[in-house]
Amino acid sequence: MPKQRNLSIKKxxxxxxxxxxxPFVDLSRKIPQVYQRYGLDPEFCKTPFTDKEKMYIxxxxxNYLISNEKISWNSLQSDMNVVxxxxxxxxxxxxxxxxxxxRLISQAExxxxxxxxxNIFIMETFD
Numbered sequence: 001m002p003k004q005r006n007l008s009i010k011k012x013x014x015x016x017x018x019x020x021x022x023p024f025v026d027l028s029r030k031i032p033q034v035y036q037r038y039g040l041d042p043e044f045c046k047t048p049f050t051d052k053e054k055m056y057i058x059x060x061x062x063n064y065l066i067s068n069e070k071i072s073w074n075s076l077q078s079d080m081n082v083v084x085x086x087x088x089x090x091x092x093x094x095x096x097x098x099x100x101x102x103r104l105i106s107q108a109e110x111x112x113x114x115x116x117x118x119n120i121f122i123m124e125t126f127d
């Protein structure tokens with residue numbers, strides 16, 4: 001009768017082997033997410049937003065925020081894909097919205113608190 005080999009491993013050895021493989025498993029799971037998040041997927045449209053797309057994003061988000069606290073970028077992305085037949089990355093959509101929001105805030109601050117005027121010379125004429 002052949003001698004049976006003991007193939008069992010200790011728990012500590014199992015966890016060491018498992019931990020050694022995890023980084024590669026995690027990386028393989030994250031690659032598709034990275035491609036989609038940062039617009040590396042070849043299906044994404046790389047052209048700048050058209051005026052219609054910009055107006056759609058603005059109106060969609062303003063209407064969405066009436067009844068919700070957070071913006072659903074996934075919903076906006078899928079709606080834009082249906083309406084414009086262009087797949088845009090969520091990151092591009094977010095960048096457009098956040099840069100617009102920052103610009104509006106900056107403009108509002110400048111109107112409320114204009115920068116001081118420097119080097120104004122008042123010339124008076126005396127008769």
